[in-house]
Amino acid sequence: MSAAVCVFILSAVCGHTVVSGGLSRPTKVRLTSQDMNLVLSWDSPAGPAGLLYTAEYKCSVNSYRASCVNISTLECDFTRIPQGIYQFGKYTGRVRAQSGTETSAWVESNSITLDRETFITSPNVSLLSNAAAIEVIIEDPVFRISSLRAIFSSATYNITYWQDGQRQKTKNMSNVLQNRVVLSDLEPWTRYCVQVQISTRRRPNHLSQPSTAVCESTTIDEEAPWVAAVVTFVVTAMAVALVVIAVVYRKHISRFLCPKDELPQHFNEDLTKRPNSSWYIAIAEEIFHQMSIIPDSSVLEAEHPLEAEPPHNTQT
Ligand SMILES: *[C@@H]1O[C@H](CO)[C@@H](O)[C@H](O)[C@H]1NC(C)=O
Ligand SMILES: *[C@@H]1O[C@H](CO)[C@@H](O)[C@H](O)[C@H]1NC(C)=O
Ligand SMILES: *[C@@H]1O[C@H](CO)[C@@H](O)[C@H](O)[C@H]1NC(C)=O
Numbered sequence: 682m683s684a685a686v687c688v689f690i691l692s693a694v695c696g697h698t699v700v701s702g703g704l705s706r707p708t709k710v711r712l713t714s715q716d717m718n719l720v721l722s723w724d725s726p727a728g729p730a731g732l733l734y735t736a737e738y739k740c741s742v743n744s745y746r747a748s749c750v751n752i753s754t755l756e757c758d759f760t761r762i763p764q765g766i767y768q769f770g771k772y773t774g775r776v777r778a779q780s781g782t783e784t785s786a787w788v789e790s791n792s793i794t795l796d797r798e799t800f801i802t803s804p805n806v807s808l809l810s811n812a813a814a815i816e817v818i819i820e821d822p823v824f825r826i827s828s829l830r831a832i833f834s835s836a837t838y839n840i841t842y843w844q845d846g847q848r849q850k851t852k853n854m855s856n857v858l859q860n861r862v863v864l865s866d867l868e869p870w871t872r873y874c875v876q877v878q879i880s881t882r883r884r885p886n887h888l889s890q891p892s893t894a895v896c897e898s899t900t901i902d903e904e905a906p907w908v909a910a911v912v913t914f915v916v917t918a919m920a921v922a923l924v925v926i927a928v929v930y931r932k933h934i935s936r937f938l939c940p941k942d943e944l945p946q947h948f949n950e951d952l953t954k955r956p957n958s959s960w961y962i963a964i965a966e967e968i969f970h971q972m973s974i975i976p977d978s979s980v981l982e983a984e985h986p987l988e989a990e991p992p993h994n995t996q997t
């Protein structure tokens with residue numbers, strides 16, 4: 682009785698093995714995730730060429746859902762249709778080979794909890810040199826499902842920087858939340874290299890791949906001394922030019938500024954003569970009298986000074 686049952690079970694197991702075991706199974710079946718995608722890949726079994734494969738996935742304890750049917754490639758991207766994938770789900774995949782009506786047994790993969798185990802590629806880093814500072818602009822890797830910030834809301838950047846050629850003397854800025862950061866403690870006229878890594882700040886800490894180092898040079902200390910130097914130079918140059926022009930054309934300039942007003946010859950002679958004639962004395966007397974008469978308050982004399990004067994003139 683029990684032997685019959687045992688034989689029945691054996692035959693069932695053996696029968697099943699015969700039906701699906703005609704083909705060798707795919708090998709090295711692995712489920713991986715990078716930037717929130719979900720990809721099953723495998724190696725082809727030894728045997729006939731031209732095999733087709735069918736790959737399926739399941740979330741936790743749900744049943745399997747087909748994703749790639751009768752494909753000839755050795756991988757299936759389950760996130761090709763991302764709507765079916767839950768970003769915090771724990772996934773397992775399986776694959777089987779087929780050739781005509783023959784199929785292999787299913788081979789199950791490892792399991793992956795997407796958000797915890799996805800491999801985060803490096804951020805994209807570009808640098809902007811601004812005088813003695815360098816601005817670091819960080820772009821998050823693009824996720825297949827959702828986005829880095831939506832899944833890892835407390836993710837931060839760890840920015841490492843060093844003078845080109847002095848890799849051993851690095852400085853770092855960790856726990857940076859903004860994706861634009863100015864490095865300002867830099868030497869002027871120096872080339873710096875920068876590398877950025879994302880930390881999800883989850884426990885256990887989940888880090889991105891570090892970015893490849895990018896380098897940029899600082900220039901002068903600040904903007905203001907540069908402008909001042911240019912202005913000083915221009916002003917000095919103009920002053921020097923003016924002095925040179927003044928020296929070269931000094932005769933022309935002095936002739937223009939101080940023209941020689943030459944008086945007529947006879948005028949000059951008259952002015953140089955000593956006032957010794959009686960005519961000069963008469964004029965002097967007249968002025969003297971006019972000045973002495975007006976304070977006298979005599980209206981008559983003030984109005985007719987010439988009438989009073991002739992006697993004085995004749996007296997001298
Ligand atoms: C896959 O191949 C099998 C066997 O050749 C066939 O029966 C089945 O219809 C195919 N499925 C699709 C979706 O092409
Ligand atoms: C990184 O940035 C550069 C320049 O902005 C751009 O050309 C490139 O496509 C970006 N790469 C990625 C992976 O975003
Ligand atoms: C930031 O990166 C530097 C260099 O890789 C490392 O030494 C440092 O520990 C990191 N800091 C954090 C908070 O991860």
Ligand SMILES: *[C@@H]1O[C@H](CO)[C@@H](O)[C@H](O)[C@H]1NC(C)=O
Pocket residue numbers: 851852853854855
């Ligand atoms: C990163 O920065 C912290 C704090 O500024 C410092 O203690 C640490 O030594 C730095 N690490 C490296 C590798 O420069």
